[in-house]
Amino acid sequence: MPPSRGILAVATRSSTGLPKSQWDVLPFRPAQPASFSTTACLAASGPPRKGKKAIRNLKAARQSAGRPPAPGERKALRKRVVLSNTNALEVSGLEDLDAKAIGKESSRCQMFGLPGPVVDSLRAVEAFKPTQGWRMFRSASVLWREQSIRLAQIMTDLAKLKSPETRRMVLAGEKGTGKSVMLLQAMAIAFMKKWIVINIPDAKDLTNAHTEYAPVPGTSPQQYIQRSYVANFLAQIAKANAGVLSQLQLSMQHDLSIPVQSNISLDRFADLGAKDLDLAWPIFLSLWAELTGPGRPPILFTLDNLNFIMRHSEYLGRDLKPVHAHDLSLVRHFVDHLSGARTLPNGGLVMAATTGSNKPSSPILDLAIRQSEARIQGLTGEAVPQWDPYRPGDERSLQSMADLEVFDIKGLSRDEARGILEYYAASGMLRQAVDQRLVAEKWTISGGGIIGELERGALRMRP
């Protein structure tokens, strides 16, 4: 701060006695009275110096970047699933999954490539999720872990039974444990075993009110169908199971509003519904009747993000009250099979996976999982957790979740972690020697072999 504040001008003389200049004028600044207040603004320094650029408004200067994205373009980019990466190394000695290896104990801790047709089918049923790390490797491969072998054995045993049986299970576990990939593995097994795979890829799409809905007349409680979703669903079923369905023909009379060729193959029959929104739901019901008719293959009926259907949906009913997710016809169809109200006459497996991320609160589901765990431990009576009778609860969800088998998915073992880390290294994505030290470190950092965290720690957060 200049000491000459308030002084207009001073004359200075050089040592020679001559004026250095006529008047060296100092900038005038009015004396600022000393303020009693100590507020922050008074302590501010002076105005910005001359020659110093003022802060430009960057937002105003931003140019528009040409063509705006077309409707749906950004969503398509967001939902894009990339299953191969040409920059990743090809893993030598990686075998493709085959029907013989899947149930063997020797397959444990090994990586298997998914065969091409299976990948196509899995892609058609949206079994691959954009958040999973498929894009980092040359080809889609899966780790065959202990639960995978158990699952394969369950499915093999189901197919062998003389009297068909419907097995129902829920995959539960914390975020990143591989529940969705376990569903994918079940679907891959089913495709290889020529089962019919029907997959609801994300239950959230059904309940978050992003797709149209319409009431079904004459139902109580009021039911709702989602025509466009079901049409797309039928197209997925037809495409994914084309190999099986094209060999199967219509065998029953169905009361439909259009004439249908009597010996039409089932994939073409499904396509009929995919093309016509009005026909989608009736054709789905007819197709289901066909698939559960005598002499048909077993069915794998799966749903991911179960939490979203164990609560009220985002849809509003006529009375402006939220519609319970179980009143949506397709959801109800799945829940009936999951709860055991309906069975699969030709046998099969009904599976649902809970979600760990973006998890909506569903206390009923949490309770059902804890009850199932208690049952597995052999607890009975009061030791099994019960719903607090004074707490308002969702009775329908509770009933549908009673008596369910819960497949609790935990972290990988160290051997399994080593198997997948070696695969990362062989793909050139992990540039470290895979030894006991690295395995131990990654296993601990990933919270005990949580595979999603393992991938994050080893691949995405590379040092």
Next chain:
Amino acid sequence: MKGYESLHSFYSPLRISTRPISRRRCFQGPRHTRPFSSSTRAAIAAPEIQFDGDASGRASLLQRARIVPASPSYFTAKPEFTDSLLNLQALLRKYEALPVLAPGHAPRVAWKTHAQFMLTSTEPVRVARYSRILKVLHRLNYIHPSLMPEEVAEAMQVYKRDVNPYDKVKQPVIIDQSGRARGLGRRKTSSAVAWVVEGDGEVMVNGKSLSQAFGRIHDRESAIWPLKVTDRVDRYNIWALVKGGGTTGQAEAMTLAVANGLMVHEPDLKPTLRRAGCVTRDARMVERKKHGKLKARKMPAWVKR
């Protein structure tokens, strides 16, 4: 100052004999007459003084005698201090021949600071003066403890602080019956307690897994950093309770807690852990906000009016 010195030296025992006898008597006389009413010492002492005057008609002693100071140090202006110093020096002279400890091995004693000494003293004593007392005390403290005379110990006790901080011995942390070692760590406003036990690399933080407790991988690495740098990730299990502060603070508090627990199991790792920054508590805290500023240092923007 010079006069003060001379006064002092005047009464020092060495020079006392060089002074005129008359002065000496003047001060020593009253000492001898102190037990005024003592009759038991009649055999060895002078006859008792008759204060009421004797038969010769002279005035009483009380009327005749000058009032004399109790201590010859009286005229030093700091009699209490001088007496104390002389007393200690006398003690030192008396016990100078006793065996002493090796240099640097004397028991650590916190002597009273000058300020603390001044609280007990009624006289103003300069720091330099007090340091002379301390110098004698340091020498006395070197006398071998097994031969420390009682009177020296008592004399030194006066100058010791009430609480000796060096007596406080840090309790050695031990591994308990279950094989657990407890470690404590702090960072910013977080504090962590970790129980380290031999195991296979499992970590629980506040009842949650490491990945659930710390979302950032960097924080997870901080939490198990002592194990990682010593290559012991798969040899110990950790069960920790962390509270306070934010995630980074909690993770870095765990670093210290785990390192402390680990050092109980393997004390030889301390140098390695120190080099890895797992031993020293980071003392940095948030800088306080000041008035007239928007934050600790941020200045407000200039406004024209």
